[in-house]
Amino acid sequence: MKIIAHRGNSKYFPENTLASYKSALELEADIIETDIRLSSDGIAVIIHDDNTERTTGINKIIKNTTLTEITSLEASYTNRFGNIFKGEKIPTVKEALVLFKERNAKCILEFKDIEACNAVKSDIETTDFPEENAIIFVWNNSDLKKAFNMFKKAPIYHLSPINDFQICKNKENYFKEIITLGLKGFSVNFNAFLEMKNKDRNTFTILARKYKMPIFVWTIDDPEQMKKAIDFKAEDNVDGKTYIEKISGIISNDPQIAYDIIRKHH
Numbered sequence: 001m002k003i004i005a006h007r008g009n010s011k012y013f014p015e016n017t018l019a020s021y022k023s024a025l026e027l028e029a030d031i032i033e034t035d036i037r038l039s040s041d042g043i044a045v046i047i048h049d050d051n052t053e054r055t056t057g058i059n060k061i062i063k064n065t066t067l068t069e070i071t072s073l074e075a076s077y078t079n080r081f082g083n084i085f086k087g088e089k090i091p092t093v094k095e096a097l098v099l100f101k102e103r104n105a106k107c108i109l110e111f112k113d114i115e116a117c118n119a120v121k122s123d124i125e126t127t128d129f130p131e132e133n134a135i136i137f138v139w140n141n142s143d144l145k146k147a148f149n150m151f152k153k154a155p156i157y158h159l160s161p162i163n164d165f166q167i168c169k170n171k172e173n174y175f176k177e178i179i180t181l182g183l184k185g186f187s188v189n190f191n192a193f194l195e196m197k198n199k200d201r202n203t204f205t206i207l208a209r210k211y212k213m214p215i216f217v218w219t220i221d222d223p224e225q226m227k228k229a230i231d232f233k234a235e236d237n238v239d240g241k242t243y244i245e246k247i248s249g250i251i252s253n254d255p256q257i258a259y260d261i262i263r264k265h266h
Contacts, residue, residue, distance in 0.1 A: 001248070002031060002214075003259055004255075005252070006033050006251045007020060007204055009254075010253045012254075013081075014079065016034060016047055017075050018095065022239070026205060031106045032105060033137075036110060036116060036120060038115055039061060040063060041067055043092060043119060047062060055075045055090070056075055057078055073134065074087065075208065093116075094125075100129060100189045106188050109136055110137075110159070117146055136151055139159050148181060148210060156183055156184055161190075162192050162196060166197075171204070174266060175207050175210075185213045185215070187218055202236075208245075209245040214249065215248050215250035217247055218250065219251050221252055227246055227261060229248075230250070230261065230265050
């Protein structure tokens with residue numbers, strides 16, 4: 001079970017900042033998750049929203065704002081943290097990759113704007129970050145195709161596959177088709193995962209394991225929900241043998257709690 005730090009250790013630090021990532025790395029999170037957008041002058045920056053209001057208090061639309069303007073803002077998230085993190089900035093992808101390389105860390109590069117692919121590929125090459133240490137998250141099949149054309153070493157995960165899977169009559173064909181697009185795994189909303197019909201949820205989990213595609217679930221901060229994710233299992237009977245398949249990773253704003261619960265479970 002992998003523990004993925006959602007936007008870093010973002011329960012206690014301003015999300016998607018270098019401070020948040022460093023804290024998550026100190027907690028030895030298995031993977032650090034990031035969100036990527038493109039500035040008006042073509043620089044890949046790390047921020048979840050399409051504007052800066054929630055995290056900086058000043059409303060700038062990312063795609064219409066230059067890097068110089070973006071980095072002039074304080075991403076200290078004063079609504080939540082006051083002035084504790086004064087001076088924190090919205091980082092570039094390049095800055096984050098330098099940090100991850102120094103710490104030999106794995107990361108998730110979630111594309112909120114798929115047009116940032118070229119810039120991120122360039123940042124990977126410039127920083128000499130090992131592409132295979134990144135996982136690419138995309139939201140739809142169109143983005144998946146674009147990402148696969150750009151990234152050949154980093155595995156690509158689909159963030160919202162459940163609806164397409166459920167309406168597909170031949171479940172195995174769904175997997176065969178999406179693999180041809182370059183897909184290597186899934187990241188799904190845990191509540192949506194639990195709301196699936198039992199048969200569909202089990203089939204999805206079993207086929208994902210059959211095709212060697214990990215399933216990460218997001219975003220879980222509640223301890224009871226974490227326990228559900230850890231305890232979840234799908235059973236498959238093949239040639240008289242029972243196989244138990246489980247979720248591969250939990251994405252959380254509070255990676256320390258996730259670790260504590262896993263240790264108690266084992």
